[in-house]
Amino acid sequence: MATQPISSLKPARRSRFALRWYSWLLLLVAAAYGLAFAMHWDDRGVLWVLERFESPAERQGSVWLPDYHAVIDAKPLPGMEKDEASDVTYDAQTKTLFSVMGKNPFLVELSLQGDVLRKMPLVGWSNPEGVTALGNGMLAIVDERDHQISLVKVDAGTRELNFADFPKFDLGPSKDQNKAFEAVVWDARNQQMLLGEERPPALFTWKGDGTTLSGDKQKLASDELDIRNLSALAIDPRTGHTLVLSADSHLLLELDEKGEQVSFMTLLGGFNGLKKTIPRAEGVTMDEAGTMYIVSEPNLFYRFEKQK
Template structure:
């Protein structure tokens, strides 16, 4: 008679242990799904599968980010540890890069190896977060806090820029005024500026002749922007495809001319030549040879090249 209660006790204990184990697995699964959903890993998984079936011709006609490898990894920009690099743009005329610093406003010109060539204070700007090269020495700078685009002139003798000396355009209100317009890129073939709101991610177009803006901005379809935030934009001059950078998702997306996803690259340590995860990728640019450049807060420079 004594063995039966003991057997029942052991059985109940096993049942409670199994129940706790199932509850633990369920909680782990819920958390894992929540992280995957927040990071959009489910969407990346779908795109990863699609990439496996892409033909050589399709890959050749695109940027094809999976083939890129970091050749300059987290190079510090000297003296800018407290300045917060916020965007990056390539100038095909000078063969240099321009970046804006958001915390202490200034424009910096960089070599293609990430060397600092000059720093130009931005007098009158509150929080410059986006920059793009229009050509002929003209650049457009986005101030996220003041919701302005300013078209400035930069030449070899420029040492400082004062916002009072240049034309300004009001970007208007955003859903989240603290996470407003942050990305900008010049779309030369279509004679327009493309703008990106940080959160929720959204795209806009504003017509321009490369000197001044005309009309008003128009919202574009943004169904492919399944990222947590939008940090920066760039356009590949060879294919016309757009690059979308997301710091929160640690991701760079390639979109075709129809706005559909083509390929992606994870900005995580251990992938594509990175020793460590890019802390907060805020700027991206691409030159006419297809070389890829990035900057990350606070002051890190990256260069990617396509593997042959």
């Protein structure tokens, strides 16, 4: 049966037809706005415009994430498909990476190419979600479920770590105990730990000397964390700038030493050398040469280098 043109419909039917399409259009607009709001695309648009006005000198003095390109894209970590990679840190002493697995707790040492060097069970940890290298073989591990941070010692002979053997510090209550402290990075310049609360995103500092923590953690006032969640933190050893990773927003932010946004990188397929969207980016770190590493659930490894 031939379809009647709209102009041939009776006025009442034309009105219902137009109303139905108008309603669908409103729903589509509302959905698009909701998605843009949730992903903070409006904020990213503003930052993208501001990036255009940064001088070459200002770009040179920052990480400048738009220039980074994936040189290792979604490399699987063998045998870890069900372990959920939760964070990664670079150890300047060993020139290797350490990553924690949250679902089946263990620590894995990786080469800078994402090859597995050894796996060390984390006995007694419930849900390790954050890890950072402190130097001299010391690592800090955040257990999100138990709301504790432990300082552990790892050397070439370490094959297993037992929670009861190491000093630990209570991170205290969070607004959402199920979405509590997940991110951690050692700020060597300022001799303090930088901690990130997953949701609502928030930053805290805790003074220390690389072997222990002193006093109480302090919340940082910041209105620059316009992301859906905070998954991980890293500090660029060259500039002192902070990288803030959000799995839900598929986004990596660069903050300067004042906590202000400098640049960003989307983790969607088709950008920055990524063939596909990083499914759930949970860890980020950077070495002294400026090379960046990201791990994603369940067991994917990424390496990014700055394009000259």
